[in-house]
Amino acid sequence: MEYLPVEVIGNILSRLGAARDVVIASSTCRKWREAWRNHLHTLTFNSNDWPVYHELTRSRLEIIVTQTIFQTNGLRCLSIIMDDVDEFSAAPVIAWLMYTRETLRQLHYNVRTTPNINILEKCGRQRLEVLALAHNTITGVEPSYQKFPCLRSLSLSYVSISALDLSLFLTACPKVEALNLVSIDIVMSDPQATMEMTSNSLKDIYVEAISLDKIILEADSLEKLHLKDCTLEVFELVSKGSLRLLKIDDVSVIHLDIGESAENLEIVDVSNFTIMWSKFHHMIAKSSKLRRLRLWQVVFDDDDEAVDIETISACFPQLTHLSLSYELRETALHYGSQDSFQLENVTVLELGWTVISDLFSHWVAGLLERCPNLRKLVIYGVVSETKTHEECHTLANFTSFIVRLMRKYSHVDVQFEYE
Numbered sequence: 363m364e365y366l367p368v369e370v371i372g373n374i375l376s377r378l379g380a381a382r383d384v385v386i387a388s389s390t391c392r393k394w395r396e397a398w399r400n401h402l403h404t405l406t407f408n409s410n411d412w413p414v415y416h417e418l419t420r421s422r423l424e425i426i427v428t429q430t431i432f433q434t435n436g437l438r439c440l441s442i443i444m445d446d447v448d449e450f451s452a453a454p455v456i457a458w459l460m461y462t463r464e465t466l467r468q469l470h471y472n473v474r475t476t477p478n479i480n481i482l483e484k485c486g487r488q489r490l491e492v493l494a495l496a497h498n499t500i501t502g503v504e505p506s507y508q509k510f511p512c513l514r515s516l517s518l519s520y521v522s523i524s525a526l527d528l529s530l531f532l533t534a535c536p537k538v539e540a541l542n543l544v545s546i547d548i549v550m551s552d553p554q555a556t557m558e559m560t561s562n563s564l565k566d567i568y569v570e571a572i573s574l575d576k577i578i579l580e581a582d583s584l585e586k587l588h589l590k591d592c593t594l595e596v597f598e599l600v601s602k603g604s605l606r607l608l609k610i611d612d613v614s615v616i617h618l619d620i621g622e623s624a625e626n627l628e629i630v631d632v633s634n635f636t637i638m639w640s641k642f643h644h645m646i647a648k649s650s651k652l653r654r655l656r657l658w659q660v661v662f663d664d665d666d667e668a669v670d671i672e673t674i675s676a677c678f679p680q681l682t683h684l685s686l687s688y689e690l691r692e693t694a695l696h697y698g699s700q701d702s703f704q705l706e707n708v709t710v711l712e713l714g715w716t717v718i719s720d721l722f723s724h725w726v727a728g729l730l731e732r733c734p735n736l737r738k739l740v741i742y743g744v745v746s747e748t749k750t751h752e753e754c755h756t757l758a759n760f761t762s763f764i765v766r767l768m769r770k771y772s773h774v775d776v777q778f779e780y781e
Contacts, residue, residue, distance in 0.1 A: 381427075427458065444474075452478075492513070569590070594615040598621070599623055601620070679707070
């Protein structure tokens with residue numbers, strides 16, 4: 363170990379991450395202490411890493427963090443995750459940020475302070491590339507002054523910010539490519555106001571647990587859109603057809619419009635969502651490059667609707683993965699004439715039930731006939747803890763049916779996932 367270059371030791375210490383582990387390891391010898399001071403580039407203070415953090419007084423904890431940070435030179439990644447400890451005084455936290463900001467490339471900041479700190483003012487106009495903020499309030503964004511010229515990834519969790527300030531914040535980040543918004547409190551001056559976001563560089567957006575009337579996102583380069591656990595009246599995407607992935611999970615939205623962005627879609631993943639098949643299909647019908655389609659535990663707005671497998675075959679010729687789970691009705695068993703269509707390229711088929719019935723068996727058999735090149739079949743089911751005799755009989759019949767059916771498809775790998 364004594365022959366290791368001090369730069370390599372610095373990399374080793376940086377991989378430890380947790381500040382307590384770094385301090386202990388650096389006490390090994392003089393060379394390791396030098397590596398800590400001059401070649402450490404990653405340091406993490408996380409209240410979950412060490413139970414003693416919760417036992418220390420606020421002032422004592424502030425002293426420990428201050429002493430640790432001030433003994434380093436050239437930190438590039440700093441994480442201060444103290445969301446479940448007492449509020450810090452603003453002064454020492456400002457000192458930590460000011461001391462490191464010129465060399466910092468990544469900042470993960472979850473610190474409650476009294477009074478609140480304007481984090482954008484302290485970290486703007488530097489070379490920060492990743493910024494993750496949580497449990498903070500952002501006000502009075504001035505993009506002409508609080509610029510983030512190098513920022514590529516922005517994450518806001520449990521942050522209070524106005525719709526205008528969020529829009530201005532994105533304007534201040536001309537190179538941002540990834541945006542995560544989780545449980546943020548959007549302050550609206552007008553109850554019916556629209557939240558508008560515009561970015562020419564944005565490629566990936568994740569939005570979770572947000573309730574708003576209307577969101578308009580203008581992002582010409584967007585490739586991934588993921589909405590989860592949101593309640594919206596309107597969501598509109600204005601883009602230039604670069605979208606590759608659309609994922610919607612447990613979202614309530616009256617009007618969803620991705621405009622002309624569907625042409626290059628490769629993955630569509632929709633779960634726990636109420637859809638009107640005709641409108642949904644129209645939205646993604648031009649996605650001729652679609653390779654994966656997942657419609658899982660979806661509910662149809664019209665009781666007479668079902669996923670039209672023949673339409674899927676016609677519109678998505680490159681489809682290789684198909685995953686379907688929804689309440690089955692007689693209409694779901696309509697596949698067209700005997701040789702009217704095939705899902706030629708589907709190699710993986712995932713099918714699920716919430717309530718097992720004889721319809722499910724016939725549905726599985728019908729889909730298998732339409733997938734001549736299938737290699738893998740996965741069946742997902744929910745089995746209640748308290749089963750009636752009828753439920754046990756239905757499950758037994760299904761098991762026997764699958765055993766007989768798969769003799770015909772011996773080349774297909776069959777898996778079962780029950781919960």
